[in-house]
Amino acid sequence: AWELTIGATTAPRVIRADAVVLATPAAATRKLVQAFAPAAATTLAAVESASVAVVTFAFAASELPPPTGSGFLVPPIEGRSIKASTNSSSKWGWLARQAPEVTYVRASLGRHLEEATLQRPDAALAEIARRDLGDILGRRLPVPVDWHVQRWGGGLPQYAVGHVERIELVRNEIATFHGLEVAGAAYDGVGIPAVIGSGRRAARALAEAAGLRD
Ligand SMILES: Cc1cc2nc3c(=O)[nH]c(=O)nc-3n(C[C@H](O)[C@H](O)[C@H](O)COP(=O)(O)OP(=O)(O)OC[C@H]3O[C@@H](n4cnc5c(N)ncnc54)[C@H](O)[C@@H]3O)c2cc1C
Structure with a gap:
């Protein structure tokens, strides 16, 4: 035993x-x-493992309607901090039904051996994510009504x-x-x-x- x-x-x-x-x-x-x-x-x-942070934004749908598509991946060659984004309100029908006045968008950050990206306070990380998202979506994103940073230290084995x-x-x-x-x-x-x-x-x-x- x-x-x-x-x-x-x-x-x-x-x-x-x-x-x-x-x-x-x-x-x-x-x-x-x-x-x-x-x-x-x-x-x-x-x-080895990579650490990840997921930033979730809640935008007023009146200011940012849900982007089309379920999301996108960002290859390292783009030189961005975010590595993926999920258009949660477009991807998950239940979310859109539950909160039609809100557009939820998530971004994940943290590539293997790029821990420095995550060594910032939550607010700074969220701002970087918002800037990257806006650049890629081709528009300046509104100020979110709420946001949340979830960190997953060492969460992805390599x-x-x-x-x-x-x-x-x-x-x-x-x-x-x-x-x-x-x-x-x-x-x-x-x-x-x-x-x-x-x-x-x-x-x-x-x-x-x-x-x-x-
Ligand atoms: C941000 C993110 C997004 C992801 N998205 C997807 C996705 O969309 N689709 C997909 O298929 N996969 C996804 N993955 C991968 C997948 O979620 C993980 O690989 C998977 O959940 C790992 O499961 P696990 O049980 O091995 O580890 P974990 O879920 O990490 O469980 C390990 C457990 O061990 C516990 N623990 C740690 N140390 C100790 C200790 N000393 N004693 C006792 N308990 C301890 C922890 O508390 C934890 O509960 C994602 C991963 C991350 C980080």
Whole structure:
């Protein structure tokens, strides 16, 4: 059985479990396994990640009608801080129905190895995003009625050349511990479907090891 200390460091709780799936980001998993799986820990440390911030704007629809299309991607060659935009009010019918007087537009910022872009206060980040959006949409955007910045530090694992081999090495060492599996965006793909797949794979492996049917 596994004995785990969970929760905040100021209020730790110990739980016992027959099986454990470490579905944490690579950096956290590295810390959790380094005492007993040093090769996996070292390998996980090599999985880099990008930090992301998502800025959501609420504009008065009377000043900015929802732009057409669901959004766009901005390649690095454009030299912009934003890397994507979603016309939320155009993309999501429920949002347009719920708040027809508001045009919601989101922009995401934060490319791999460009952390400096995000090292600004929320208000400065929002202003940069608004300026970039306006330039790309070809019009000066109105002052938003509200805005919100959501930061996802280290939220996007980066798959470098050799990732598949690195993950195989991690899994091979983790597999030597009965009742332990890893899952999440660091392994088999970053998108939600791939993450669900890795969770299922981990659960299946534990069930098989315990002699349970799929
Ligand atoms: C801004 C953004 C937009 C995205 N948009 C899309 C999209 O449109 N479509 C898509 O398919 N994918 C998208 N992705 C990718 C996808 O959302 C993520 O890759 C996926 O959610 C990661 O899931 P996960 O379970 O591996 O990690 P997470 O969802 O990050 O879960 C990890 C969990 O581990 C917990 N944790 C961390 N450390 C510890 C610890 N020491 N002990 C215990 N728990 C800990 C965290 O609190 C968290 O709950 C997006 C990602 C970002 C950042």
